[in-house]
Amino acid sequence: xxxxxxAVILAGGMARRMGGDDKGLVELNGxxxxxxxxxxxxxxxxxxLINANRNQTRYAEFGxxxxxDEHTGFLGPLAGMITAMGHTQADYLLVVPCDCPLLPxxxxxxxxxxxxANDAELAVASDGEREQPVVMLLKPSLRESMTAFxxxxxxxxxxxYAKHRFAVAAFADQPNAFVNVNTPEQKQRLAAEINQx
Numbered sequence: 001x002x003x004x005x006x007a008v009i010l011a012g013g014m015a016r017r018m019g020g021d022d023k024g025l026v027e028l029n030g031x032x033x034x035x036x037x038x039x040x041x042x043x044x045x046x047x048x049l050i051n052a053n054r055n056q057t058r059y060a061e062f063g064x065x066x067x068x069d070e071h072t073g074f075l076g077p078l079a080g081m082i083t084a085m086g087h088t089q090a091d092y093l094l095v096v097p098c099d100c101p102l103l104p105x106x107x108x109x110x111x112x113x114x115x116x117a118n119d120a121e122l123a124v125a126s127d128g129e130r131e132q133p134v135v136m137l138l139k140p141s142l143r144e145s146m147t148a149f150x151x152x153x154x155x156x157x158x159x160x161y162a163k164h165r166f167a168v169a170a171f172a173d174q175p176n177a178f179v180n181v182n183t184p185e186q187k188q189r190l191a192a193e194i195n196q197x
Contacts, residue, residue, distance in 0.1 A: 003091040005108055007045040008084035009037055010077050010134060011098035012053040012069055022055050023181065024098035029191050033181065036101030036194065038062060044108040045094055049087060051080035071150060077134050077157060078150045085143035097134045099180040101194060104171055111137035114167035121164045128172025133157035135178060 011024035011034060024034035034050070042048065050066045052059045059066045067087055069079040081095055092115075094108055104110070107125065114123040115137065122138035124131050134157065142164065149160045171177050181187045 003112070004089070005045050005092045005094060005112075005137070006047040006049065006084075006088045006090035007041050007094035007096065008049045008051055008067075008080065008088075009034060009041075009096055009098050010051050010080045011059060012051045012077075012080045022052075022058075024050075024052070025055060025058055026099075026181070026187065028101060028181070028187060029194050032062075033101060034059070034062065034098045037096060037098055037103060038064075040101070040103040040105060041094065041096060041107065044105070046090065047088070049084050050098075051084055075150060076155050078146055078155065078160065081138075082143055082147050082150060085138075085140040085146070088140050090140065092137050093140050095134060095136050095138065097180060099182075100135070100178055101181075101190060102174075102176050102179060103135070104174050104177045107135070107171075107177075108137065110169045110171070114169040118167035119165065120167040122161060123167040123169050124158075124161060125178065126168050126170045126172075127175055127178050128170050131158060131168060132178045133161070136161070 025032050048064045050059045050064050052066050053068050056066045067083050070083045071079040111123040122136055125135035181190055
């Protein structure tokens with residue numbers, strides 16, 4: 001029996017460092033940033049959800065279900081994850097940000113292998129040096145725990161998953177996989193890297 005794995009792309013933030021521009025819609029090499037993310041993960045999952053709290057009509061044009069946070073007030077990535085977990089029947093939910101255009105093409109396979117090898121409830125990606133808390137594979141049944149954490153006033157994803165059986169999948173062989181875009185300068189560097197990948 002094969003597992004069903006869905007994904008949520010988190011595009012719900014305020015993007016303060018990008019001058020308030022909606023990061024997922026910022027153009028990179030002629031395509032919206034989120035399009036690069038979609039291309040990377042689409043072959044790896046069954047369904048894709050997009051979590052967005054503004055420009056929902058624009059995001060809907062990519063052909064996927066767009067969900068706004070159930071918790072209002074721009075509470076961060078956890079709010080987007082909680083919303084998505086309530087809209088999937090999948091065995092696992094892949095969580096990725098909208099501004100990582102070089103995500104590994106074997107992301108799901110390696111995160112799932114880490115979960116199975118460690119009998120874990122979720123797996124977090126690492127670039128070989130640091131964990132990437134907004135890149136993870138988790139069981140939607142963890143929604144209740146995450147909701148309680150958020151409603152207690154907590155925001156840090158790594159503090160939440162530290163309370164659970166988690167595994168880390170290292171992608172040291174793909175050091176640029178989780179490079180994201182917070183400034184126009186980073187955007188220019190990334191555009192050059194995409195041309196080479």
